[in-house]
Amino acid sequence: MRKLLLMTLLFSLPLSAEDRFKDVKILSEKVSEGVHMLTGSGGNIGVSAGDDGILIIDDQFAPLAGRIQQALAAIKPGPVNYVLNTHYHGDHTGGNAEFAPPATVFAHHNVRLRLADDAKFSPEHLPVVTFDKGITFHLNDDTIRVIHLPHGHTDGDALVRFEKANVIHMGDLFFNGMFPYVDLKGGGSVEGYLNAVTKALEWMDADTRVIPGHGKLANKADLQTFQKMLLDSIIWAKKQDKDAPLEAWQKAFPTSLSSWSWRFITTERWVTTLYEDRNRLHD
Template sequence: MRNSIKTLLALLFINHSLFAFQDMSEVEIEIIPVNENVFMLKGAGGNIGVLTGEDGIFMIDDQFAALSTKIKAKLKTIDDQPIKYLVNTHHHGDHTGGNSNFKKDGTLILAHENVRKRLRADSTKVNGLPIMTFNEKINLHINGNDIVVTHVHNAHTDGDVLIYFPQSNVLHTGDTFFNGMFPYIDLKSGGSVDGDIAAARKGLSLINDNTKIIPGHGKLATKSDYQDYLKMLETIRDKINAAIKEGRTETEVVENESITKEFFSDEKAKDFFINGQKIRKTFYDSLKK
């Protein structure tokens, strides 16, 4: 009976969250200047990155379809150039939901080949498929930046990329970096704990102490924030690997708050998208051989 009540409450919470998540009428798009011609846009979903200049607007991710008009209007306040280029950091709907709306305007959409494959499998998303894909790495030369787009394997998903603007000294990590919270590692879409750790290490190898970092979710970040994130991933991984070697069950690991408490208590993380129990389960499922 107790488990049934818990299940019912969980379903009610999920349904309420989905309803709230789909109602975008009150969402405001906020522009956060990163430097002279790079901006971060926050609204609902993943953080958007924008590079402005004479070559046209270069955008990273586009949140949800219902926000496209608001995003376009907000961009007009900083640059009247057309949105010519759009890179998807991965396939999730809070990063690709507006693809079809921007594609109708003639925006060229680029992504890793696995992003196109996953979007193509959903009949509701075929109108927003990337028209250019790549495998490991691609270089783009836009608005005075030699942009480096690098695939990181099996991290948050199987199609993640890091996007580095060397001249502007800005890195966009997509959802391989959640700043100030536990990460969401989508195991069903090819993500893995070890891959997410490798992605953070790769990202850190690209930057310096002065780099500004646009995470997939959370506030604009510094190298120190990114290092703290990597430390969290590595520490939780090591603790759960040790628990697995000791023969601890999934339930024991999931209920053991001490594994993650030094970063966020379960009370602190209760309102995170991924709370303490969820992150411990994700790590256990990914690491258990």
């Protein structure tokens, strides 16, 4: 009986993973000449495709790799040459081992450290090229600058600027129309997140197309609206008694900001994040 139960569990695990993603479709949207955004399940994927090959920014989950490759083939046939991880979370790095090799995976130093420390990831998932402050790709007739912005969403966030195409991929430093996930245990901070968004806005104009980590393709005005929500939340949090219980913060949070609530980061969870980061906010 125990052997039968074990076999049932072993065979059900991959089926459960497949069931989770069985209805996911990878959709492609042209952002600019040579630049596309893929959506599916997990973080939005940025794509640079041209004569020099294919660079993808993040790669969602391993079971979706085949569908991602099919979507890429419709843009440009051929293998992925480069993968850039914007941070370490599994919905952005889960496909690393599916694309590498032949692709070379790049990320901030801290991304490799965190993936290496997580038993769910194999050595094949690890970035083989890491950087500190940033790195630049001269690829597909564009200059693609990768910039580390510390202690925002995590401690390994990378923002990606396509200088000629005037496109910026924000990774999870932007949840378009939604409260963000600030990974406090992963080196993130609420004010660091706001600082990263404010810095990103300095590199934009009214024509810049912005690929968020989650949500629809955006522009500078959308990111400014998101920035205001962050600022309003922080200003409110700094006015609260940091020694009051979490329940008091939950009751006092302004209902005017509740429209940013969504399935993963509800209003309650966002207030909890502000509360857990309150010592830094009150410094």
